[in-house]
Amino acid sequence: MTIALDEAMALITLEADLLDHGAYHEWLALYTPEAKYIVPIDPDQEDFEATLNYAYDDAAMRRKRVARLLGGRSISAAPPARTIRLLGRARMLECGAASCTVRCAQLLKELRQHRVRDYAANLTYRLARTSDGLRIDRKVIRLLDATEALTAVSYIL
Amino acid sequence: MTNPPDPRTVLAPDRADGSIYSDPALFALEMDRIFMHHWIWVAHDSDIPEPGDFITTFVGAHPVIVSRDRKGTVHVMLNRCRHRAATVCEKAKGSTASFVCPYHGWAYGLDGALRGVPHVDGYDGQLDKASLPLVNLRVADYQGLIFATFDHAIPDLDNWLGAAKPWIDLFMKQGAGWPVKTMGEHKFTFPGNWKIQLENTTDAYHFPIVHKSFLDSVDHETQDTFNFVEGDGFVEDLGHGHSVMVMIPELVDLEADLDAPIPERFRELAAALSHDHPPGQVRRIVRAVGGTGFNLNLFPNLACSMAFFRVLRPLDVTQTEIRHIAIGMDGGPDIANQMRLRLHEHFQGPMGFGTPDDSEAWDRVQRGSHAGRGIPVLLNRGLGGETQGPDGHPRGDVSAETGMRAAYRQWLATLTGEDAA
Ligand code: FES
Ligand SMILES: [Fe+2]
Numbered sequence: 001m002t003i004a005l006d007e008a009m010a011l012i013t014l015e016a017d018l019l020d021h022g023a024y025h026e027w028l029a030l031y032t033p034e035a036k037y038i039v040p041i042d043p044d045q046e047d048f049e050a051t052l053n054y055a056y057d058d059a060a061m062r063r064k065r066v067a068r069l070l071g072g073r074s075i076s077a078a079p080p081a082r083t084i085r086l087l088g089r090a091r092m093l094e095c096g097a098a099s100c101t102v103r104c105a106q107l108l109k110e111l112r113q114h115r116v117r118d119y120a121a122n123l124t125y126r127l128a129r130t131s132d133g134l135r136i137d138r139k140v141i142r143l144l145d146a147t148e149a150l151t152a153v154s155y156i157l
Numbered sequence: 158m159t160n161p162p163d164p165r166t167v168l169a170p171d172r173a174d175g176s177i178y179s180d181p182a183l184f185a186l187e188m189d190r191i192f193m194h195h196w197i198w199v200a201h202d203s204d205i206p207e208p209g210d211f212i213t214t215f216v217g218a219h220p221v222i223v224s225r226d227r228k229g230t231v232h233v234m235l236n237r238c239r240h241r242a243a244t245v246c247e248k249a250k251g252s253t254a255s256f257v258c259p260y261h262g263w264a265y266g267l268d269g270a271l272r273g274v275p276h277v278d279g280y281d282g283q284l285d286k287a288s289l290p291l292v293n294l295r296v297a298d299y300q301g302l303i304f305a306t307f308d309h310a311i312p313d314l315d316n317w318l319g320a321a322k323p324w325i326d327l328f329m330k331q332g333a334g335w336p337v338k339t340m341g342e343h344k345f346t347f348p349g350n351w352k353i354q355l356e357n358t359t360d361a362y363h364f365p366i367v368h369k370s371f372l373d374s375v376d377h378e379t380q381d382t383f384n385f386v387e388g389d390g391f392v393e394d395l396g397h398g399h400s401v402m403v404m405i406p407e408l409v410d411l412e413a414d415l416d417a418p419i420p421e422r423f424r425e426l427a428a429a430l431s432h433d434h435p436p437g438q439v440r441r442i443v444r445a446v447g448g449t450g451f452n453l454n455l456f457p458n459l460a461c462s463m464a465f466f467r468v469l470r471p472l473d474v475t476q477t478e479i480r481h482i483a484i485g486m487d488g489g490p491d492i493a494n495q496m497r498l499r500l501h502e503h504f505q506g507p508m509g510f511g512t513p514d515d516s517e518a519w520d521r522v523q524r525g526s527h528a529g530r531g532i533p534v535l536l537n538r539g540l541g542g543e544t545q546g547p548d549g550h551p552r553g554d555v556s557a558e559t560g561m562r563a564a565y566r567q568w569l570a571t572l573t574g575e576d577a578a
Pocket of ligand 1 (some may be wrong): 258259263
């Protein structure tokens with residue numbers, strides 16, 4: 001059975017909720033072992049491995065990122081910023097029985113050190129049907145202002 | 158305008174007043190005397206490899222275009238139309254035959270010469286195009302590093318870099334025999350004065366404290382390598398405000414010790430490289446990928462920092478832009494360059510495991526420095542243990558604040574117009 005947009009969005013929304021509530025260990029479990037979590041710089045780039053990104057995380061780097069955010073040993077992430085994100089404008093770009101690609105918009109507000117910031121992004125997910133259910137096989141976060149000067153992002157986009 | 162402050166009242170050899178981070182009058186003086194009268198780094202050769210290539214950037218507060226003309230000569234030109242001042246180019250980089258101002262269509266060559274003026278009859282034959290090029294700055298380069306200055310009277314770049322040149326040569330060994338090329342950058346701002354960042358590049362003392370969470374994320378061998386605060390490294394004043402901080406002495410010369418064992422984290426890369434490269438070349442590439450063991454701080458805006466270029470730009474007295482430019486081997490193996498990119502992403506940038514903590518610390522220096530009046534910022538660490546380096550300039554242990562003292566001595570000399578001691 002092909003993956004429906006509803007089913008896909010249930011997973012994507014779950015991810016957003018876990019991230020906004022700092023449930024990072026549960027977040028890790030949403031990804032396949034081979035999955036990549038990518039925050040590119042260049043908006044037109046598709047060859048992420050060969051270019052500089054903000055993040056290009058395999059499973060090991062995702063675990064390290066979580067350990068850093070929860071470890072209390074990073075002054076910029078102790079505590080991590082608080083965030084609220086909203087997803088919308090979801091569209092199925094490709095779908096099959098084993099995997100699908102969904103694109104949606106994300107508006108996120110961050111509060112840290114008395115400063116509120118906004119980040120808008122296009123999210124592109126590749127989801128895969130596994131024996132444990134639907135999982136994220138790749139997430140690409142294209143920040144609207146990726147090519148501008150940013151400030152520290154001490155949480156997971 | 159009020160009288161400029163006397164910088165001598167806010168700086169002593171071993172301390173500074175907190176107002177150096179927040180006095181707008183001092184900032185205005187810096188932007189003029191430092192950023193218009195010293196050599197300012199603008200680009201690396203590989204940013205504009207071919208004739209017609211250009212980038213836009215800044216020299217201090219001034220927007221500029223860095224272009225390579227048909228003959229290969231590099232020009233650094235004010236990004237300001239000679240008609241009514243519009244910027245003629247807003248693209249970050251590209252390739253072109255000319256720069257056409259979008260307002261009334263004046264067209265300039267890659268060297269800035271004014272070539273075309275629409276409806277030129279309106280000037281009654283009085284317009285002297287030859288006298289209206291884009292304003293060219295003075296340009297010089299060393300080892301692919303391109304610098305520019307407004308000042309046509311200051312000594313040449315070779316003289317200015319002086320004792321820093323051999324360190325630039327060592328830094329460029331990261332090409333492993335290929336030319337060094339830039340491979341993208343992380344750009345971020347922090348709400349603080351630019352000198353807080355300048356200081357940090359020669360601050361080994363903070364590393365094990367601020368970068369705990371980075372150190373937690375690497376293997377034990379790498380942790381040992383980065384455990385340098387009590388090691389035999391040193392900081393040397395190189396004159397003209399430049400300094401070098403050697404953190405990992407074994408990694409000063411990447412072409413020495415090629416027989417040293419390959420660290421665990423590079424073994425997979427070494428194994429992959431050995432399909433296409435002889436063992437000696439594999440070792441050379443692997444050592445290059447790991448980067449150098451030193452930070453070379455070039456006053457005022459560039460650092461050749463272990464494995465990347467750090468470029469700072471003051472935006473305002475309490476606002477600074479930092480770029481961490483990734484570098485690699487131009488023509489070198491893709492897998493080796495990709496590993497460099499992953500190492501860069503691991504530490505640098507707004508989502509790295511290092512930079513956000515640095516920038517949090519700098520942010521706090523700025524905020525804390527507003528507390529109280531007349532309380533000094535200390536710059537005296539390692540002062541007592543300093544010896545004379547080979548050029549007669551001071552050399553301190555690795556966590557000495559010798560590099561900061563070097564930069565501030567030049568800062569004071571520049572602002573007061575006196576010679577740096
Ligand atoms: S301002 Fe450039 S052509 Fe008029
Ligand atoms: Fe640091």
